[in-house]
Amino acid sequence: MCLQNRLRESRLEKSLTQESLATAVGVTRQTIIAVEKLKFVPSVKLALELAEALGKPVGEIFWLDRTGAGGKS
Amino acid sequence: MRGMKWYYVSRALFAAALGAVLVLGGSAWWIGAAAGTLALAWFLAAPHVGRYTVHPDHGATALRRDERGAAINSSAARNGFVVSMLAIAGIIIYVGAFAMDGVPAPVLQWLLALGVVTYYASDFWLRRMHS
Numbered sequence: 001m002c003l004q005n006r007l008r009e010s011r012l013e014k015s016l017t018q019e020s021l022a023t024a025v026g027v028t029r030q031t032i033i034a035v036e037k038l039k040f041v042p043s044v045k046l047a048l049e050l051a052e053a054l055g056k057p058v059g060e061i062f063w064l065d066r067t068g069a070g071g072k073s
Numbered sequence: 074m075r076g077m078k079w080y081y082v083s084r085a086l087f088a089a090a091l092g093a094v095l096v097l098g099g100s101a102w103w104i105g106a107a108a109g110t111l112a113l114a115w116f117l118a119a120p121h122v123g124r125y126t127v128h129p130d131h132g133a134t135a136l137r138r139d140e141r142g143a144a145i146n147s148s149a150a151r152n153g154f155v156v157s158m159l160a161i162a163g164i165i166i167y168v169g170a171f172a173m174d175g176v177p178a179p180v181l182q183w184l185l186a187l188g189v190v191t192y193y194a195s196d197f198w199l200r201r202m203h204s
Contacts, residue, residue, distance in 0.1 A: 027139035028123050030204050039203045040141050 004065045008036040010054045025049040076129030077120065083133040084116035141203060149195035157188030 011021050011032075018032045025046065034040035035050075042050065042062075051058035092109025096102055120127050125136040138146060161184055168176050 026126055028126055028142065030123055030200075031139050031141040034141055034203050037204075040144075043140055046140055 002038075002065045003041050003062060004038070005035065005062045007032075007050060007054075007061055010056055010061050011036075014054055016054075021050070021053060024053040077127075077135055079132040080120070080129075080135040081117070085113060088113035088116060145196060145199045145203065148199055149192050152195040153188040153192030156191040157184055160184045160187055 011018070016024075018029045018036075022029045022032045026049075027046065031040065031042075031046075035042050035046075047058055047062050051061050054061065088109045091112050092105035094105075095108050096105035119125060119136055124138075124142060126139050128135050128137060131137070161181075164176055164180060164184065
Protein backbone atom coordinates (compact mmCIF):
# COMPACT_ATOMS: atom_id res chain seq x y z
CA MET A 1 0.00 0.00 0.00
CA CYS A 2 1.74 3.16 -1.23
CA LEU A 3 1.06 6.83 -0.83
CA GLN A 4 0.70 8.38 -4.24
CA ASN A 5 0.29 12.04 -5.09
CA ARG A 6 -0.31 14.46 -7.90
CA LEU A 7 1.52 17.29 -6.23
CA ARG A 8 3.48 18.25 -9.32
CA GLU A 9 0.37 18.46 -11.52
CA SER A 10 -1.53 20.45 -8.88
CA ARG A 11 1.42 22.81 -8.45
CA LEU A 12 1.73 23.40 -12.18
CA GLU A 13 -2.02 24.05 -12.45
CA LYS A 14 -1.51 26.95 -10.03
CA SER A 15 1.63 28.07 -11.91
CA LEU A 16 3.71 27.74 -8.75
CA THR A 17 7.40 26.94 -8.72
CA GLN A 18 8.82 24.37 -6.33
CA GLU A 19 10.55 27.21 -4.53
CA SER A 20 7.39 29.28 -4.06
CA LEU A 21 5.38 26.28 -2.87
CA ALA A 22 8.18 25.36 -0.47
CA THR A 23 8.23 28.89 0.92
CA ALA A 24 4.43 28.88 1.26
CA VAL A 25 4.42 25.76 3.45
CA GLY A 26 7.74 26.36 5.25
CA VAL A 27 9.90 23.56 3.88
CA THR A 28 12.92 23.40 1.61
CA ARG A 29 12.68 23.00 -2.16
CA GLN A 30 14.40 19.62 -1.78
CA THR A 31 11.47 18.40 0.30
CA ILE A 32 8.99 19.41 -2.40
CA ILE A 33 11.13 17.62 -4.98
CA ALA A 34 11.30 14.51 -2.79
CA VAL A 35 7.53 14.46 -2.24
CA GLU A 36 6.82 14.94 -5.95
CA LYS A 37 9.18 12.06 -6.81
CA LEU A 38 7.57 9.84 -4.13
CA LYS A 39 10.90 9.62 -2.30
CA PHE A 40 9.56 11.14 0.88
CA VAL A 41 6.20 10.61 2.58
CA PRO A 42 5.04 13.89 4.10
CA SER A 43 3.47 14.11 7.53
CA VAL A 44 -0.29 14.66 7.78
CA LYS A 45 0.42 18.26 8.78
CA LEU A 46 2.58 18.93 5.72
CA ALA A 47 0.10 17.17 3.41
CA LEU A 48 -2.70 19.38 4.75
CA GLU A 49 -0.56 22.50 4.37
CA LEU A 50 0.30 21.56 0.78
CA ALA A 51 -3.36 20.94 -0.02
CA GLU A 52 -4.32 24.27 1.52
CA ALA A 53 -1.57 26.11 -0.40
CA LEU A 54 -2.80 24.52 -3.64
CA GLY A 55 -6.47 25.17 -2.85
CA LYS A 56 -7.57 21.56 -3.12
CA PRO A 57 -8.88 18.90 -0.72
CA VAL A 58 -6.01 16.78 0.54
CA GLY A 59 -7.66 13.67 -0.94
CA GLU A 60 -7.31 15.10 -4.43
CA ILE A 61 -3.55 15.42 -4.05
CA PHE A 62 -2.66 12.41 -1.88
CA TRP A 63 -4.21 8.95 -1.95
CA LEU A 64 -3.36 5.39 -1.06
CA ASP A 65 -2.53 3.04 -3.91
CA ARG A 66 -3.69 -0.32 -2.59
CA THR A 67 -2.15 -2.21 -5.50
CA GLY A 68 1.27 -1.26 -4.16
CA ALA A 69 2.60 -0.41 -7.59
CA GLY A 70 5.34 2.23 -7.49
CA GLY A 71 5.96 4.89 -4.88
CA LYS A 72 6.85 4.47 -1.28
CA SER A 73 4.69 3.04 1.50
CA MET B 74 19.78 38.61 3.26
CA ARG B 75 17.64 41.10 5.15
CA GLY B 76 16.81 40.44 8.78
CA MET B 77 19.61 37.95 9.25
CA LYS B 78 21.92 40.28 11.18
CA TRP B 79 21.78 38.36 14.45
CA TYR B 80 22.35 35.06 12.71
CA TYR B 81 25.54 36.34 11.04
CA VAL B 82 26.77 38.17 14.16
CA SER B 83 26.28 35.09 16.36
CA ARG B 84 27.97 32.79 13.85
CA ALA B 85 30.92 35.16 13.41
CA LEU B 86 31.38 35.14 17.19
CA PHE B 87 31.09 31.35 17.25
CA ALA B 88 33.70 30.96 14.49
CA ALA B 89 36.06 33.32 16.32
CA ALA B 90 35.50 31.43 19.58
CA LEU B 91 36.21 28.11 17.84
CA GLY B 92 39.53 29.41 16.53
CA ALA B 93 40.42 30.88 19.94
CA VAL B 94 39.64 27.61 21.75
CA LEU B 95 41.89 25.67 19.38
CA VAL B 96 44.77 28.14 19.83
CA LEU B 97 44.33 28.23 23.61
CA GLY B 98 44.23 24.44 23.57
CA GLY B 99 47.72 24.32 22.11
CA SER B 100 47.12 24.27 18.34
CA ALA B 101 49.18 26.44 16.02
CA TRP B 102 47.68 29.87 15.32
CA TRP B 103 47.14 29.02 11.67
CA ILE B 104 45.12 25.92 12.55
CA GLY B 105 42.85 28.06 14.72
CA ALA B 106 42.56 30.66 11.96
CA ALA B 107 41.81 27.98 9.34
CA ALA B 108 39.19 26.27 11.50
CA GLY B 109 37.51 29.60 12.30
CA THR B 110 37.53 30.60 8.64
CA LEU B 111 36.08 27.26 7.52
CA ALA B 112 33.37 27.45 10.17
CA LEU B 113 32.52 31.01 9.14
CA ALA B 114 32.43 29.99 5.47
CA TRP B 115 29.94 27.24 6.28
CA PHE B 116 27.77 29.58 8.36
CA LEU B 117 27.73 32.12 5.52
CA ALA B 118 26.79 29.46 2.97
CA ALA B 119 24.25 27.57 5.11
CA PRO B 120 21.23 29.84 4.45
CA HIS B 121 21.74 29.38 0.69
CA VAL B 122 22.50 25.66 0.30
CA GLY B 123 18.91 24.47 0.58
CA ARG B 124 19.35 22.22 3.61
CA TYR B 125 17.47 24.51 5.97
CA THR B 126 14.42 26.69 5.97
CA VAL B 127 15.28 30.32 6.73
CA HIS B 128 13.31 32.27 9.34
CA PRO B 129 14.88 35.74 9.67
CA ASP B 130 12.41 36.66 12.43
CA HIS B 131 13.98 34.01 14.69
CA GLY B 132 17.21 35.99 14.99
CA ALA B 133 20.27 33.92 15.89
CA THR B 134 18.37 30.64 15.34
CA ALA B 135 17.13 31.60 11.88
CA LEU B 136 17.95 28.27 10.26
CA ARG B 137 15.65 25.32 10.92
CA ARG B 138 15.41 21.80 9.55
CA ASP B 139 12.13 20.94 7.90
CA GLU B 140 10.52 17.54 8.50
CA ARG B 141 12.53 15.77 5.80
CA GLY B 142 15.77 17.23 7.15
CA ALA B 143 14.81 16.24 10.68
CA ALA B 144 13.97 12.69 9.56
CA ILE B 145 17.31 12.36 7.77
CA ASN B 146 19.19 13.79 10.74
CA SER B 147 17.43 11.40 13.10
CA SER B 148 18.25 8.36 10.95
CA ALA B 149 21.88 9.44 10.54
CA ALA B 150 22.26 10.00 14.29
CA ARG B 151 20.75 6.57 14.98
CA ASN B 152 23.13 4.94 12.50
CA GLY B 153 26.14 6.68 14.05
CA PHE B 154 25.09 5.61 17.54
CA VAL B 155 24.43 1.99 16.56
CA VAL B 156 27.74 1.66 14.69
CA SER B 157 29.63 3.17 17.65
CA MET B 158 27.94 0.85 20.15
CA LEU B 159 28.53 -2.24 18.01
CA ALA B 160 32.18 -1.28 17.55
CA ILE B 161 32.61 -0.70 21.29
CA ALA B 162 30.95 -4.05 22.03
CA GLY B 163 33.22 -5.75 19.49
CA ILE B 164 36.34 -4.17 20.99
CA ILE B 165 35.32 -5.14 24.53
CA ILE B 166 34.70 -8.75 23.45
CA TYR B 167 38.01 -8.80 21.57
CA VAL B 168 39.93 -7.39 24.54
CA GLY B 169 38.20 -9.82 26.93
CA ALA B 170 38.90 -12.79 24.68
CA PHE B 171 42.60 -12.04 24.48
CA ALA B 172 42.96 -11.03 28.17
CA MET B 173 44.46 -7.63 27.49
CA ASP B 174 44.76 -5.04 30.26
CA GLY B 175 42.01 -2.86 28.90
CA VAL B 176 40.86 -0.95 25.87
CA PRO B 177 43.62 1.50 24.87
CA ALA B 178 42.46 5.14 24.94
CA PRO B 179 43.43 5.82 21.28
CA VAL B 180 41.08 3.02 20.23
CA LEU B 181 38.18 4.81 21.91
CA GLN B 182 39.05 7.98 19.98
CA TRP B 183 38.89 6.00 16.74
CA LEU B 184 35.54 4.50 17.75
CA LEU B 185 34.18 7.98 18.37
CA ALA B 186 35.53 9.10 15.00
CA LEU B 187 33.86 6.06 13.41
CA GLY B 188 30.52 7.15 14.84
CA VAL B 189 30.99 10.70 13.51
CA VAL B 190 32.01 9.45 10.05
CA THR B 191 29.00 7.11 10.02
CA TYR B 192 26.71 10.02 10.90
CA TYR B 193 27.96 12.21 8.05
CA ALA B 194 28.09 9.34 5.54
CA SER B 195 24.50 8.38 6.45
CA ASP B 196 23.37 11.99 6.17
CA PHE B 197 24.97 12.27 2.73
CA TRP B 198 23.56 8.94 1.54
CA LEU B 199 20.04 9.56 2.86
CA ARG B 200 19.90 12.98 1.22
CA ARG B 201 20.81 11.40 -2.09
CA MET B 202 18.25 8.62 -1.63
CA HIS B 203 15.44 10.98 -0.60
CA SER B 204 15.78 13.46 -3.45
